[in-house]
Amino acid sequence: MAEMSTIRDVAKLAEVSVATVSRVLNGNGYVRSDTKERVAAAIKQLNYRPNDVARSLFKGRSKMIALFVPDIMNPFFPELARAVEDMTKQQGFTFVLCNTDDDLTKEMAYLDALKQKSVDGIIIVSSTMTAEYIESFDIPAVALDRIIHSNISSVTVNNREGAKEAVQYLKDIGCQRIAHVAGPEHVSNAKQRLKGYLDVVEKEEWFSSAFIEQGEYHFEGAKKATEALLTKFPEIDGLFVANDLMGVGAIKGAESLGISVPDQLSIISFDGIKLGETTSPALTTMAQPIYKIGARAAEILIHQVEQNESKTLVEEFSVKLIERDSTRKKGENQ
Known part of the structure; x- marks a missing residue:
């Protein structure tokens, strides 16, 4: 031999x-x-x-594409993954899902392992990954849901505008004191949603930064944040919550204090995941076109891989208000 x-x-x-x-x-x-x-x-x-x-x-190519998500327990990400998987499968690619917990060492370990498998490209939802690191890997990459860097193609939604619309909606239905359960400070979309909230309430005479509590994009965090806000300011009658998973936590937080949603407290959140339809009360939300953005990110990446093209595309989709039962109807008395 x-x-x-x-x-x-x-x-x-x-x-x-x-x-x-x-x-x-x-x-x-x-x-x-x-x-x-x-x-x-x-x-x-x-x-x-x-x-x-x-x-x-x-x-030649491995015909494999990976999607990095920070939290597989948040139903938003499986819904995104579904779209990416459908699109990659349709184009004859294998799809790999990596759950990173927004932990850079975990992300780097995944990247190293995928590099060994000569993955063709990655779609990455991350707040920790630097552009330099991705570029050093020399793999086509598209940022989804959050912007990583201006050199890296991205597909996101109009987070700040959507948040503004959400808070304005609470004002329009008669809320006098509107608080915010925010997402993590280092996450670009959470920052934008916080800015949208501030755009509407910052000039109000009652406003102070104490009306903002951190919920870390987790159910438990949001439940605690809501309890803290409502205990500190019993006069809060409107709550803008930075994502739907936290919106569910906020409903539970209000419930634990015996505060009725929407009679005493109107809650609006952000994402439009299926879970929001099944909660009681069902969540009013700024819905992202989740399937569309996932599919679009996959489409851009596959084009980059197949055409060997590195043009940076920045695409932003619009969110849409979906009124459900966690907010009062206009004109209803408190």
């Missing part, structure tokens, strides 16, 4: 250093294209197969 070639044999045949071969295999660091070709030819000639990366050098 022929003996296995080593990375040294490849380097010798291609007349380059072992480090250069390694760089070509791992796709990190700059290597001139003619050098890359020499290394690839040597690998082929010697049938050197260190791992999946080398194999995919022969096959």
Whole structure:
């Protein structure tokens, strides 16, 4: 049986250093294209197969796309994933879902593992990943739901405008004191939603930053935040909550204090996930076109992969107010 070639044999045949071969295999660091070709030819000639990366050098693309989401327990992300999966499958790609908890070390570990599998591209919902890091991987990437960097294509919604509309709606139905359960400070869409809230209430004579509590985009966090707000300011009669998962937590928080929604407190949130239809009362929300944005991100990424094109696209979709039972009807007395 022929003996296995080593990375040294490849380097010798291609007349380059072992480090250069390694760089070509791992796709990190700059290597001139003619050098890359020499290394690839040597690998082929010697049938050197260190791992999946080398194999995919022969096959071309892996036809695999990964989606990074920060919290698989938030139903918003499985709904997004559904759209990405449908679109990738339709185009003949395999779909991989990575749950990162917005933890950079976890994200980096996933990226390293996917690089080994020579993934074709990633769609990434992240507040921790830097553009430099993604670019160093030299993999086509599209940011979804949150903007990572101006060099990276993104698909998002008009978070600030949508939030403004939500808070204005609470005013229009007669709410006098409107508080906000905010998403994490380092998340771009949460920042925008907070700005939208401030756009409407900042100038009110009753307003102070104490009307804002952090809910961290989690059910429990929002329940606690709502309890804290309503205990501190019993006069709060309107609540804008930065996402639907927290909206459910807010309903539970009000309930635990014996405050009736919507009779004493109107709650509006953001996302438009299916869960909001099933809560009691059902959630009034600013609905994102979740399926559309997921499918669009996949479409942009697949185009980048297939056409080898790196044009940066920035697309923003609009949200839509869906009135349900967690807000009072206009003109109803408190």
